[in-house]
Amino acid sequence: GIQVEQSPPDLILQEGANSTLRCNFSDSVNNLQWFHQNPWGQLINLFYIPSGTKQNGRLSATTVATERYSLLYISSSQTTDSGVYFCAVPLYSSASKIIFGSGTRLSIRP
Amino acid sequence: DVKVTQSSRYLVKRTGEKVFLECVQDMDHENMFWYRQDPGLGLRLIYFSYDVKMKEKGDIPEGYSVSREKKERFSLILESASTNQTSMYLCANRPAGKETQYFGPGTRLLVL
Known part of the structure; x- marks a missing residue:
């Protein structure tokens, strides 16, 4: 089945810094999602981005489907950005099953 | 605002007990899912459901069963809890x- 790898596994930054999180996937996909899990466990969908670039405030994401990777950019980090960031891709096209990467744990220090 | 609630935030059970985890949504979404996070x-x-009384196995269904008698409620059942089922359980839903x-x-x- 498709493999999803995220890097780095852990990232510690000072408030105000910028960061780039990477998601590599082993096969062609027709959609990709980024999620943020806050320190209390709540998961929120950030982006649905099968290709191209999207921006939402300080966050933006780019997926290059032909090269099988996606990047999540966080600019001017705030402590509330801390948590775990997951990318997820479908197991196969038009499937209800999605496969999550193992996540990047981001810690923003004040 | 969309709302998904789970019956308990924290639960402690003994090995061999039957455990019920409840998930309720107020969004009228067809698809519901149970995941575990380690x-x-x-x-x-673990399992997902795309309609009332319909269910499909996910990647790790062993030791679990599910029930979906009403559209808004999806229950995960641990028939006989074991220590390797200690985990974070997350419910999700998705509109068709x-x-x-x-x-x-x-x-x-x-x-x-």
Whole structure:
């Protein structure tokens, strides 16, 4: 089945810094999602981005489907950005099953 | 605002007990999912349901069963809890034809 790898596994930054999180996937996909899990466990969908670039405030994401990777950019980090960031891709096209990467744990220090 | 609730945030059970985890959504979404989350493994799909009384196995269904008698409620059942089922359990739902999943707050289950 498709493999999803995220890097780095852990990232510690000072408030105000910028960061780039990477998601590599082993096969062609027709959609990709980024999620943020806050320190209390709540998961929120950030982006649905099968290709191209999207921006939402300080966050933006780019997926290059032909090269099988996606990047999540966080600019001017705030402590509330801390948590775990997951990318997820479908197991196969038009499937209800999605496969999550193992996540990047981001810690923003004040 | 969309809302997904789970019956407990924290639960402690004994080995061999039957455990029920409840998930309720107020969004009238067709698809509902149960995942477990373990350190270093991300989220893994246990079961999902695309309609009332319909269910499909995910990647790790062994030791679990599910029930969906009403559209808004999806229950995960541990028939005989074991220590290796200690985990964070997350419920999610998704409307038909859309990609975005909406997650509940999670239940941290400890099996002693």
